[in-house]
Amino acid sequence: MEKKFFMNFYDIAFYLFAAITLVSALFIVTTRNIVHSAFYMLFTFFGIAGIYVLLGADFIAIVQILVYVGGILILLLFGVMLTNKITNVEIRTGTVHMLPAAIATAIFMSAVVAVMIWTEWKSEPAQIPLTTTKDIGYLLINDYVLIFELLGILLLVALIGAASIARRDKE
Amino acid sequence: MLQVGLTHFLIISAVLFSLGIYGIITRKNAVMVLMGIELVLNSANINFVAFSRFGNFGLNGQVIALFVIILAAAEAAIALAIVLNIYKTFTNVNVDEIDHLKE
Numbered sequence: 001m002e003k004k005f006f007m008n009f010y011d012i013a014f015y016l017f018a019a020i021t022l023v024s025a026l027f028i029v030t031t032r033n034i035v036h037s038a039f040y041m042l043f044t045f046f047g048i049a050g051i052y053v054l055l056g057a058d059f060i061a062i063v064q065i066l067v068y069v070g071g072i073l074i075l076l077l078f079g080v081m082l083t084n085k086i087t088n089v090e091i092r093t094g095t096v097h098m099l100p101a102a103i104a105t106a107i108f109m110s111a112v113v114a115v116m117i118w119t120e121w122k123s124e125p126a127q128i129p130l131t132t133t134k135d136i137g138y139l140l141i142n143d144y145v146l147i148f149e150l151l152g153i154l155l156l157v158a159l160i161g162a163a164s165i166a167r168r169d170k171e
Numbered sequence: 172m173l174q175v176g177l178t179h180f181l182i183i184s185a186v187l188f189s190l191g192i193y194g195i196i197t198r199k200n201a202v203m204v205l206m207g208i209e210l211v212l213n214s215a216n217i218n219f220v221a222f223s224r225f226g227n228f229g230l231n232g233q234v235i236a237l238f239v240i241i242l243a244a245a246e247a248a249i250a251l252a253i254v255l256n257i258y259k260t261f262t263n264v265n266v267d268e269i270d271h272l273k274e
Contacts, residue, residue: 010175011174011175014175014179015175018179018183021183021187022183022186022187022190025186025187025190025191025210026190028190028194028206028210029190029191029193029194029197029198029207029210034200034202034203037203037206038206041206041209044210044213045213048213048216048217051180051183051217051220052217052220054175055180055220055221055223055224056224057220057223057224057233057236059233059237060216060220060233060236060237060240063237063240064216064240067240067241067243067244068209068213068240068243071244071247072209072243072244072247075247075248075251076202076205076206076209076247076251078251079202079205079251079254079255080202082255082258083201083202083254083255083258083263083264094199094200094265095197095198095199096196096197096198096199096267097196097197098197101193101196101197102193102197105189105190105192105193105196106189108189108192109185109186109188109189112185112188112189113182113185113186116178116181116182116185117178117182121177121178121181121225122226123176123177123225123226124225124226124227125224125225125227132230132233135229135230136230136233136234136237139229139230139231139234140234140237143231143234144234144238147238151238151241151242154241154242154245155241155244155245158245158248158249159248161249161252162248162249162251162252163252165249165252165253165255165256166251166252166255166256
Protein backbone atom coordinates (compact mmCIF):
# COMPACT_ATOMS: atom_id res chain seq x y z
CA MET A 1 0.00 0.00 0.00
CA GLU A 2 2.77 2.37 0.97
CA LYS A 3 4.68 1.40 -2.17
CA LYS A 4 1.65 2.01 -4.36
CA PHE A 5 1.16 5.48 -2.91
CA PHE A 6 4.79 6.30 -3.60
CA MET A 7 4.55 5.18 -7.20
CA ASN A 8 1.47 7.31 -7.67
CA PHE A 9 3.27 10.29 -6.22
CA TYR A 10 6.17 9.66 -8.61
CA ASP A 11 3.78 9.49 -11.56
CA ILE A 12 2.00 12.70 -10.55
CA ALA A 13 5.32 14.49 -10.18
CA PHE A 14 6.41 13.23 -13.57
CA TYR A 15 3.27 14.42 -15.32
CA LEU A 16 3.50 17.78 -13.55
CA PHE A 17 7.08 18.38 -14.66
CA ALA A 18 6.36 17.08 -18.15
CA ALA A 19 3.40 19.46 -18.48
CA ILE A 20 5.48 22.42 -17.25
CA THR A 21 8.27 21.59 -19.67
CA LEU A 22 6.17 20.99 -22.77
CA VAL A 23 3.66 23.81 -22.28
CA SER A 24 6.36 26.40 -21.67
CA ALA A 25 8.37 25.04 -24.62
CA LEU A 26 5.28 25.45 -26.78
CA PHE A 27 4.96 29.05 -25.59
CA ILE A 28 8.63 29.66 -26.37
CA VAL A 29 8.26 28.70 -29.99
CA THR A 30 4.86 30.33 -30.55
CA THR A 31 4.93 33.68 -28.74
CA ARG A 32 6.18 36.58 -30.81
CA ASN A 33 7.69 38.58 -27.96
CA ILE A 34 11.31 37.58 -27.48
CA VAL A 35 11.49 38.62 -23.84
CA HIS A 36 8.42 36.50 -23.06
CA SER A 37 10.12 33.58 -24.79
CA ALA A 38 13.19 34.05 -22.62
CA PHE A 39 11.06 34.01 -19.47
CA TYR A 40 9.13 30.91 -20.56
CA MET A 41 12.50 29.31 -21.09
CA LEU A 42 13.04 29.63 -17.32
CA PHE A 43 10.08 27.32 -16.71
CA THR A 44 11.28 24.86 -19.34
CA PHE A 45 14.68 24.62 -17.69
CA PHE A 46 13.14 24.12 -14.26
CA GLY A 47 10.82 21.43 -15.62
CA ILE A 48 13.73 19.62 -17.19
CA ALA A 49 15.66 19.86 -13.94
CA GLY A 50 12.67 18.25 -12.21
CA ILE A 51 12.69 15.44 -14.78
CA TYR A 52 16.38 14.89 -14.06
CA VAL A 53 15.60 14.63 -10.35
CA LEU A 54 12.91 12.04 -11.11
CA LEU A 55 15.52 10.10 -13.09
CA GLY A 56 17.82 10.04 -10.06
CA ALA A 57 20.30 12.52 -11.50
CA ASP A 58 20.55 15.08 -8.71
CA PHE A 59 23.92 16.52 -9.71
CA ILE A 60 22.86 17.00 -13.34
CA ALA A 61 19.68 18.73 -12.15
CA ILE A 62 21.64 21.24 -10.08
CA VAL A 63 24.11 21.81 -12.92
CA GLN A 64 21.15 22.32 -15.25
CA ILE A 65 19.74 25.07 -13.04
CA LEU A 66 23.13 26.68 -12.40
CA VAL A 67 24.39 26.68 -15.97
CA TYR A 68 21.18 27.14 -17.94
CA VAL A 69 19.22 29.50 -15.71
CA GLY A 70 22.23 31.23 -14.20
CA GLY A 71 24.34 31.38 -17.33
CA ILE A 72 22.78 30.69 -20.69
CA LEU A 73 19.41 32.31 -19.98
CA ILE A 74 21.06 35.50 -18.72
CA LEU A 75 23.31 35.45 -21.77
CA LEU A 76 20.29 35.09 -24.06
CA LEU A 77 18.55 37.98 -22.31
CA PHE A 78 21.64 40.11 -22.80
CA GLY A 79 21.57 39.10 -26.44
CA VAL A 80 17.95 40.21 -26.73
CA MET A 81 18.61 43.51 -24.99
CA LEU A 82 21.73 44.35 -26.99
CA THR A 83 20.34 43.51 -30.41
CA ASN A 84 17.00 45.31 -30.28
CA LYS A 85 16.09 48.92 -30.14
CA ILE A 86 14.81 49.14 -26.62
CA THR A 87 13.57 52.71 -27.11
CA ASN A 88 10.67 51.54 -29.23
CA VAL A 89 8.69 48.72 -27.72
CA GLU A 90 9.27 46.48 -30.72
CA ILE A 91 11.03 43.46 -29.21
CA ARG A 92 9.33 41.05 -31.54
CA THR A 93 10.44 38.37 -33.88
CA GLY A 94 9.10 37.76 -37.34
CA THR A 95 8.33 34.27 -38.50
CA VAL A 96 8.80 32.57 -41.83
CA HIS A 97 6.74 29.82 -43.49
CA MET A 98 4.84 28.80 -40.37
CA LEU A 99 2.38 26.37 -41.95
CA PRO A 100 4.79 24.09 -43.85
CA ALA A 101 7.09 24.10 -40.85
CA ALA A 102 4.24 23.14 -38.52
CA ILE A 103 3.09 20.32 -40.80
CA ALA A 104 6.60 18.97 -41.31
CA THR A 105 7.43 19.15 -37.63
CA ALA A 106 4.16 17.43 -36.71
CA ILE A 107 4.89 14.58 -39.13
CA PHE A 108 8.42 14.29 -37.79
CA MET A 109 7.22 14.34 -34.19
CA SER A 110 4.58 11.67 -34.74
CA ALA A 111 7.13 9.46 -36.48
CA VAL A 112 9.64 9.77 -33.66
CA VAL A 113 7.00 9.29 -30.95
CA ALA A 114 5.66 6.21 -32.78
CA VAL A 115 9.16 4.75 -32.89
CA MET A 116 9.63 5.50 -29.20
CA ILE A 117 6.35 3.78 -28.31
CA TRP A 118 6.61 0.70 -30.50
CA THR A 119 10.23 -0.12 -29.89
CA GLU A 120 10.70 -2.86 -27.29
CA TRP A 121 13.20 -1.08 -25.10
CA LYS A 122 15.29 -3.40 -22.99
CA SER A 123 14.67 -1.71 -19.68
CA GLU A 124 16.47 -2.92 -16.60
CA PRO A 125 16.40 -0.08 -14.08
CA ALA A 126 19.79 0.24 -12.48
CA GLN A 127 20.17 0.78 -8.79
CA ILE A 128 20.96 4.50 -8.81
CA PRO A 129 22.94 5.54 -5.74
CA LEU A 130 21.35 8.04 -3.41
CA THR A 131 23.77 10.77 -4.38
CA THR A 132 25.52 10.63 -7.72
CA THR A 133 28.06 13.41 -7.18
CA LYS A 134 30.83 11.20 -5.85
CA ASP A 135 30.49 8.64 -8.63
CA ILE A 136 30.33 11.30 -11.34
CA GLY A 137 33.48 12.89 -9.95
CA TYR A 138 35.15 9.49 -9.91
CA LEU A 139 34.20 8.89 -13.54
CA LEU A 140 35.34 12.39 -14.56
CA ILE A 141 38.89 11.95 -13.31
CA ASN A 142 39.27 8.31 -14.35
CA ASP A 143 37.44 7.16 -17.46
CA TYR A 144 36.78 10.57 -18.92
CA VAL A 145 39.85 12.47 -17.82
CA LEU A 146 40.97 13.29 -21.38
CA ILE A 147 37.54 14.66 -22.35
CA PHE A 148 37.45 16.56 -19.07
CA GLU A 149 40.75 18.30 -19.80
CA LEU A 150 39.77 18.95 -23.41
CA LEU A 151 36.54 20.56 -22.26
CA GLY A 152 38.52 22.79 -19.93
CA ILE A 153 40.62 23.95 -22.87
CA LEU A 154 37.48 24.35 -24.97
CA LEU A 155 35.87 26.59 -22.37
CA LEU A 156 39.01 28.73 -22.22
CA VAL A 157 39.08 29.02 -26.01
CA ALA A 158 35.37 29.85 -26.10
CA LEU A 159 35.86 32.54 -23.44
CA ILE A 160 38.75 34.20 -25.27
CA GLY A 161 37.07 33.78 -28.65
CA ALA A 162 33.77 35.24 -27.51
CA ALA A 163 35.50 38.24 -25.93
CA SER A 164 37.64 38.91 -29.00
CA ILE A 165 34.77 38.47 -31.48
CA ALA A 166 32.35 40.67 -29.54
CA ARG A 167 34.81 43.47 -28.83
CA ARG A 168 36.37 43.80 -32.27
CA ASP A 169 36.81 47.50 -33.00
CA LYS A 170 36.31 49.00 -36.41
CA GLU A 171 39.58 49.54 -38.21
CA MET B 172 0.60 2.43 -19.69
CA LEU B 173 0.12 5.19 -17.15
CA GLN B 174 2.93 3.77 -15.04
CA VAL B 175 5.87 6.04 -15.80
CA GLY B 176 8.69 4.20 -17.49
CA LEU B 177 11.44 4.73 -20.02
CA THR B 178 8.98 5.35 -22.87
CA HIS B 179 7.45 8.35 -21.13
CA PHE B 180 10.78 10.12 -20.83
CA LEU B 181 11.62 9.32 -24.44
CA ILE B 182 8.31 10.78 -25.61
CA ILE B 183 8.89 13.97 -23.62
CA SER B 184 12.29 14.24 -25.23
CA ALA B 185 10.90 13.61 -28.74
CA VAL B 186 8.21 16.29 -28.35
CA LEU B 187 10.72 18.77 -26.94
CA PHE B 188 13.06 18.04 -29.85
CA SER B 189 10.29 18.69 -32.37
CA LEU B 190 9.34 21.95 -30.69
CA GLY B 191 12.98 23.03 -30.80
CA ILE B 192 13.22 22.20 -34.52
CA TYR B 193 10.00 24.14 -35.12
CA GLY B 194 11.47 27.14 -33.30
CA ILE B 195 14.68 26.94 -35.30
CA ILE B 196 13.02 26.88 -38.70
CA THR B 197 10.25 29.42 -38.15
CA ARG B 198 11.87 32.22 -36.16
CA LYS B 199 13.57 35.10 -37.89
CA ASN B 200 15.45 36.51 -34.95
CA ALA B 201 18.84 34.86 -34.44
CA VAL B 202 18.46 34.86 -30.65
CA MET B 203 15.22 32.89 -31.00
CA VAL B 204 17.01 30.38 -33.21
CA LEU B 205 19.52 29.97 -30.39
CA MET B 206 16.68 29.26 -27.96
CA GLY B 207 15.46 26.52 -30.29
CA ILE B 208 18.93 25.01 -30.33
CA GLU B 209 18.97 25.00 -26.53
CA LEU B 210 15.66 23.10 -26.51
CA VAL B 211 17.08 20.49 -28.89
CA LEU B 212 20.21 20.05 -26.75
CA ASN B 213 18.05 19.68 -23.64
CA SER B 214 15.92 16.99 -25.27
CA ALA B 215 19.05 15.03 -26.17
CA ASN B 216 20.17 15.39 -22.58
CA ILE B 217 16.90 13.95 -21.28
CA ASN B 218 17.53 10.91 -23.48
CA PHE B 219 21.04 10.47 -22.11
CA VAL B 220 19.92 10.67 -18.50
CA ALA B 221 16.88 8.43 -19.11
CA PHE B 222 18.98 5.69 -20.66
CA SER B 223 21.49 6.09 -17.86
CA ARG B 224 18.65 5.39 -15.43
CA PHE B 225 16.88 2.57 -17.25
CA GLY B 226 19.77 0.87 -19.01
CA ASN B 227 22.18 -0.92 -16.76
CA PHE B 228 25.46 0.80 -17.50
CA GLY B 229 26.23 3.00 -14.57
CA LEU B 230 26.45 6.76 -14.64
CA ASN B 231 28.09 7.16 -18.04
CA GLY B 232 24.97 8.73 -19.52
CA GLN B 233 24.91 11.39 -16.82
CA VAL B 234 28.55 12.28 -17.46
CA ILE B 235 27.83 12.65 -21.19
CA ALA B 236 24.85 14.88 -20.30
CA LEU B 237 27.25 17.01 -18.23
CA PHE B 238 29.54 17.36 -21.26
CA VAL B 239 26.59 18.37 -23.41
CA ILE B 240 25.67 21.10 -20.91
CA ILE B 241 29.26 22.42 -20.99
CA LEU B 242 29.27 22.45 -24.80
CA ALA B 243 25.90 24.23 -24.83
CA ALA B 244 27.32 26.96 -22.60
CA ALA B 245 30.34 27.45 -24.87
CA GLU B 246 28.12 27.42 -27.94
CA ALA B 247 25.76 30.03 -26.51
CA ALA B 248 28.64 32.37 -25.64
CA ILE B 249 30.25 32.14 -29.10
CA ALA B 250 26.92 32.38 -30.92
CA LEU B 251 25.89 35.49 -29.01
CA ALA B 252 29.24 37.12 -29.76
CA ILE B 253 28.64 36.43 -33.45
CA VAL B 254 25.09 37.77 -33.18
CA LEU B 255 26.37 40.98 -31.59
CA ASN B 256 28.84 41.39 -34.44
CA ILE B 257 26.08 40.84 -36.99
CA TYR B 258 24.00 43.47 -35.22
CA LYS B 259 26.89 45.93 -35.35
CA THR B 260 27.29 45.34 -39.08
CA PHE B 261 23.70 45.07 -40.31
CA THR B 262 21.73 46.70 -37.44
CA ASN B 263 19.34 43.77 -37.35
CA VAL B 264 19.64 40.09 -36.52
CA ASN B 265 16.99 38.59 -38.78
CA VAL B 266 18.54 35.51 -40.28
CA ASP B 267 16.57 35.81 -43.53
CA GLU B 268 17.74 39.34 -44.33
CA ILE B 269 21.45 38.71 -43.90
CA ASP B 270 22.13 37.20 -47.31
CA HIS B 271 25.14 39.09 -48.57
CA LEU B 272 26.82 35.89 -49.70
CA LYS B 273 23.93 35.42 -52.11
CA GLU B 274 24.34 37.21 -55.41
